[in-house]
Amino acid sequence: MQRIHFDTEHSMFRESFRTFLKKEVLPHQDAWEEAGVVSREAWLKAGEMGFLLPWADEEYGGAGLKDFRYEQIMAEELAYINEAGFMLPLHSALCGPYIAEYGNAEQKARLLPGIIRGELILAVAMTEPSAGSDLAGMRTTAVDKGDHYELNGSKVFISNGLLADVVIVAAKTDPANKHAMGLFLVERGMPGFARGAPLKKLGMKSQDTAELFFNNVKVPKANLLGDAKGGFFYLMNMLAQERLTNACGAVAGAEAALQTTIDYVTERKAFDRPISHFQNTRFKLAEMRTQVDVAQVFVDRCVMDHNQKKLTPEVAAEAKLFTTELLGKVVDEGVQLHGGWGYMWEYPICKMYANARIQRIFAGTSEIMKEIISRGMKL
Numbered sequence: 004m005q006r007i008h009f010d011t012e013h014s015m016f017r018e019s020f021r022t023f024l025k026k027e028v029l030p031h032q033d034a035w036e037e038a039g040v041v042s043r044e045a046w047l048k049a050g051e052m053g054f055l056l057p058w059a060d061e062e063y064g065g066a067g068l069k070d071f072r073y074e075q076i077m078a079e080e081l082a083y084i085n086e087a088g089f090m091l092p093l094h095s096a097l098c099g100p101y102i103a104e105y106g107n108a109e110q111k112a113r114l115l116p117g118i119i120r121g122e123l124i125l126a127v128a129m130t131e132p133s134a135g136s137d138l139a140g141m142r143t144t145a146v147d148k149g150d151h152y153e154l155n156g157s158k159v160f161i162s163n164g165l166l167a168d169v170v171i172v173a174a175k176t177d178p179a180n181k182h183a184m185g186l187f188l189v190e191r192g193m194p195g196f197a198r199g200a201p202l203k204k205l206g207m208k209s210q211d212t213a214e215l216f217f218n219n220v221k222v223p224k225a226n227l228l229g230d231a232k233g234g235f236f237y238l239m240n241m242l243a244q245e246r247l248t249n250a251c252g253a254v255a256g257a258e259a260a261l262q263t264t265i266d267y268v269t270e271r272k273a274f275d276r277p278i279s280h281f282q283n284t285r286f287k288l289a290e291m292r293t294q295v296d297v298a299q300v301f302v303d304r305c306v307m308d309h310n311q312k313k314l315t316p317e318v319a320a321e322a323k324l325f326t327t328e329l330l331g332k333v334v335d336e337g338v339q340l341h342g343g344w345g346y347m348w349e350y351p352i353c354k355m356y357a358n359a360r361i362q363r364i365f366a367g368t369s370e371i372m373k374e375i376i377s378r379g380m381k382l
């Protein structure tokens with residue numbers, strides 16, 4: 004189905020991002036998977052090409068492209084090439100905006116240029132071993148010590164955990180109020196800040212997901228983002244954009260899984276005919292085609308609403324819920340239609356299946372999305 008919300012500039016941007024991926028990402032995907040981490044060079048190249056925080060103001064080195072369609076294009080193209088470890092959208096569309104939105108002038112001038120050039124890679128650390136969905140249950144604390152905060156605790160499952168030079172860490176700041184938390188910019192090399200080994204995962208093999216530890220880390224007051232008790236609100240406020248980013252990638256991932264499955268079933272033969280000639284195959288693919296098209300229209304509309312600051316947390320949750328559940332179904336049917344070859348890593352559908360599973364869990368599980376949506380319905 005033809006999409007109607009992109010202009011010529013977006014098509015040109017997409018072409019140039021595709022060229023970048025062909026040159027700087029595709030040739031390295033196997034090596035990154037093997038290493039469990041993406042190379043820093045790719046980040047620096049992305050920065051050089053203007054693909055990091057393209058929305059940021061020109062005074063910091065950004066292009067001032069305040070249009071979420073550019074973020075959507077990058078999330079889509081990464082999904083089309085099945086690259087789940089190079090978490091450029093996390094850096095650009097999730098972490099960077101915290102600094103632009105809640106950082107003060109000094110923090111922005113100090114950090115944004117390096118972030119835009121790819122010299123400072125970002126991560127955000129909310130989840131803890133005993134608190135994920137229930138963020139208010141986190142135990143990491145930041146105690147005001149006059150000229151600095153003393154940070155203690157640990158975080159788990161942190162994307163970009165090893166590469167990150169600046170981690171936005173959520174920590175409790177008032178024992179009497181469970182929603183009082185601050186967001187602290189913890190920098191590489193700060194004494195007491197340590198990282199665990201990369202976590203072994205089902206998919207996203209090139210992603211350096213890690214555990215982070217904070218032992219009496221002295222975080223200067225200059226590294227507090229916004230208000231020391233406002234972090235919970237900031238997190239909630241930013242999650243809608245994060246979820247929209249997930250939805251953009253998930254529907255594109257479903258499209259890619261559908262395409263690779265179509266390619267396979269038209270080639271593969273059984274009982275003297277292509278698998279695509281069986282009615283079961285055609286009906287499954289027709290169902291998927293319909294659902295992906297419907298999802299795409301919804302996501303594109305959400306992107307345009309977000310551009311006008313009209314996307315509500317509830318609708319962003321609907322987008323994440325629907326597209327990530329759909330992605331799960333499409334990759335599962337895709338594996339089925341590949342038969343045993345679908346279970347082999349050398350076939351793209353296998354990696355897509357493994358990469359897709361987390362989409363229904365991170366950035367808020369499907370169950371939490373339903374909580375948000377039903378709360379909006381005043382139920």
Ligand SMILES: Cc1cc2nc3c(=O)[nH]c(=O)nc-3n(C[C@H](O)[C@H](O)[C@H](O)COP(=O)(O)OP(=O)(O)OC[C@H]3O[C@@H](n4cnc5c(N)ncnc54)[C@H](O)[C@@H]3O)c2cc1C
Binds near residue numbers: 134
């Ligand atoms: C690969 C990967 C990357 C990640 N990246 C990051 C990152 O960069 N930064 C970060 O901070 N976190 C990150 N996460 C963490 C992720 O966001 C959490 O895993 C997720 O929010 C779920 O939290 P949990 O794992 O503690 O599960 P739990 O909260 O323990 O949930 C377990 C189950 O209980 C259900 N459940 C919980 N509460 C309710 C409820 N109220 N109603 C109904 N059901 C409920 C959940 O839906 C789920 O099915 C990442 C995780 C992974 C695996």
